[in-house]
Amino acid sequence: KNQVEQSPQSLIILEGKNCTLQCNYTVSPFSNLRWYKQDTGRGPVSLTIMTFSENTKSNGRYTATLDADTKQSSLHITASQLSDSASYICVVSGYNTDKLIFGTGTRLQVFP
Amino acid sequence: SQTIHQWPATLVQPVGSPLSLECTVEGTSNPNLYWYRQAAGRGLQLLFYSVGIGQISSEVPQNLSASRPQDRQFILSSKKLLLSDSGFYLCAWSETWTSYEQYFGPGTRLTVT
Secondary structure, eight states, rough: OOEEEEEEEEEETTTTTEEEEEEEEEEESSEEEEEEEEESSOEEEEEEEEEEOOOEEETTTTTEEEEEETTTEEEEEEEEGGGGGGEEEEEEEEETTTEEEEOEEEEEEEEO | OEEEEEEEEEEEEEETTTEEEEEEEESSSOOOOEEEOOOSSOOEEEEEEETTEEEEEEEEEEEEEEEEEETTTEEESSSSSSSGOOOEEEEEEEEEEOOOEEEEEEOOEEEOO
């Protein structure tokens, strides 16, 4: 069964600190993995998209890594800001389909 | 540039009442369109997708239906709402079959009382 699992479920950090969010998936055959940021009450916004041949991709203070062998990805946030408070959703797509498998997300709260 | 609109932003409806949520996309032609539902503490669940006018695929059996009367218009409907229909409904679009990216609308918060 195609699944995407994220950890931790929620995370609280202080402003300026770094954090890492985890994503494990069982989707096969694998095509690409995306990380989305979703502010409360808003639609998700894409942060990064990685194919199986990419190991890392950055978008400002966000850096995503992908290990297609172990089917794991991480999202690292550097020097967190209050505006980083949101849910971060890992999404995986199988090969030759545009249907996405969504994780349940990690709820990040950044406090001053 | 492309934009996606959804309305209404919030909606409170009694059980048994009908529902109509609308989604429109601007700045692109023949997009793939999607309806998702996000229940509290749950991941996004794909409800319907459409690859063209009048072409609707349903992912889960339920009392909801979708229609695509125009190329860039996608409507989610119900004849009789259930309490379990409460949630956050998101419309999304993507370019054709090989596109990697889906773009989400702002969402509609539906509360069924």
